[in-house]
Amino acid sequence: MADKVTIQQVAAAAGVSTSTVSNVLNSRSDRMQPETRDRVFAAIRALDYRPNRAARQLRTGQTKTIGLIVPSVSNPFWGAFARELEQAALGHGYNVLLGNSERDPGRELGYVEELWDNGVRDIVLCTSLPSLDHLASFVERGLNLILFDRPVQPGDPPLVASIGIDNHVGGSVATSHLTGLGHRRIAFVSGSQRSVNRTVRHAGFLAAVQAAGLDAAELPVWAGLPADADELEAPEVGRRAVHDLFSAGPPPTAIIAINDMTALGVCKGIRDLGLGIGTDVSVVGFDDIPLADLVSPSLTTVRQPIARMAALAVEQVVTRERTDDRESTHAILLRPELVVRDSTGAAPAEPARG
Amino acid sequence: MADKVTIQQVAAAAGVSTSTVSNVLNSRSDRMQPETRDRVFAAIRALDYRPNRAARQLRTGQTKTIGLIVPSVSNPFWGAFARELEQAALGHGYNVLLGNSERDPGRELGYVEELWDNGVRDIVLCTSLPSLDHLASFVERGLNLILFDRPVQPGDPPLVASIGIDNHVGGSVATSHLTGLGHRRIAFVSGSQRSVNRTVRHAGFLAAVQAAGLDAAELPVWAGLPADADELEAPEVGRRAVHDLFSAGPPPTAIIAINDMTALGVCKGIRDLGLGIGTDVSVVGFDDIPLADLVSPSLTTVRQPIARMAALAVEQVVTRERTDDRESTHAILLRPELVVRDSTGAAPAEPARG
DNA sequence: GTGAAAGCGCTAACAT
């Protein structure tokens, strides 16, 4: 049960000094005779010794802990990602400390400070904030920032890795799917306008729209988003968007939502109007949360390979630590995959009216 | 930015000794003159001093960290609970370290060990395992175990608090709702048979069934659950249950699922059969995850007041710490609330056939 | 190749 077994006791049991044990612990066993090393290992096992993390951290200033900051664990996408990341981290001997930013830059910064004070030097940040200025000073002082779901932007602090799907491709694939089904009036719905991936997905959307020979200027645009929009839960954003889109101008026959939770809200909004999903109005989401396949109708969506992404994130941390490479910054872009289900179908002969 | 400001520097700046600063830090300012205290506070603020947690922990053997072990963060219920708990903990100056047990006793134990080694002495454990024997030795050595969603059982180690809803009432309220709608063939579906809250909810179910004058022996029972059932995701359990229930014997007109995710799977199973939810078959869940109101049809469910429960959990931790009360063990049972939505309706004239 | 010893920043006796 590892209560209070110290490195001294191990040293005594093995008949060596503490520094030798320490060397073994930190994989420097090359510096000693195999036989010595074996004795140390035996003692460690016999006593069920586990190094005290606090002492180690006090000494080195480092922890084997990865900070994870997500916008909201109550969104199953982030919950699932957290689980995957934790799994991957544990495999490398790291712990995960989780924080919820609720998309609030203040809380985001608060968590980074908190984690920093705790000696955490590796943070996987799931943010969509355009600017990272508030974190620049931490990065300068040695914070290993891994950005998730937000590519590195010009102007970002250096020494940052990023992992995410190619959102441009994602937006474009979702859109082509719809235009291929004959849709010509496609709306794009997202919450915060300031999010980076929103911008990129929207760009992909526009590119595909134009490639299909449609006039982007004629598409229904959701101008909504009152001042308090950032505080709305994603599904509510979707629901409102539908109500707005169908109460002014010619309505869309298809809607692309910035993520699955928003898409679910969009679906609810469509049902509120008495319209059919996948018939009157098609809906595409992003993420592929487990629920996407469970709801009725099941949701067509752009899948993010979270297990893969989580593993890559941890790999970045581990690699950085091992190689101490403070120069290169990896921007990893994974290919998204469109999962076609029942929420999308052929465009109706003429648009439904709310 | 709090880089390397130590207690010495604060002491020097305030013109006092480190122990005085330490006393201020640990709310023992009564031991000094107000003026001294003020100077210390001023110095702390001026230098933006933050105590080094590792050093503090090394010295005291304690951390202001609450461990939270949930069955699965990818279930939005646990995600939402984690968020609430974190919020409450932060308000009291505590951090939260999150772990996913995946309902595996081994992983559960692994996390407890890991947390213990990290100096964590307060753990909120969301478990449904009947026996807590594997944790008894930790409790003896001073672990503050707060059980969530699993009442204290006879035979549990002492010194454990528990927080949860009254599952008996929950099971019974859900059932009465259905019998009130005229349902007479009601099935009860849950994953692991060994879970404690499953037992209690089922007991409440049976009590209500009998109170309604029905013969429990005649109810459709889901005997399913092959050996690998523990590894199934909750929705899949629900889906399979429906298939089994409708392929043998007279089918139910209503189904109570052990939680919302399972209920969602049940709904999917019902749709697979081409039957209507809330018409042919009524469905009730437990939890009231945000999605319950979002899906179609919206889900009737027994709500767990998570924000309240999370606040209570943290309160337990804080109170224990302050009063150092190692004797009393609080078992807090909150009243659940039935939220009636569209997945339940009057019993059909005669049961549907799959 | 191995050991001795100096702290990392903090807390809590114990002195004054």
Place this chain on the structure above:
DNA sequence: ATGTTAGCGCTTTCAC
């Protein structure tokens, strides 16, 4: 009322 000081368990020069 405040100061002095001895470690908590570990890592890491620096001697040998």
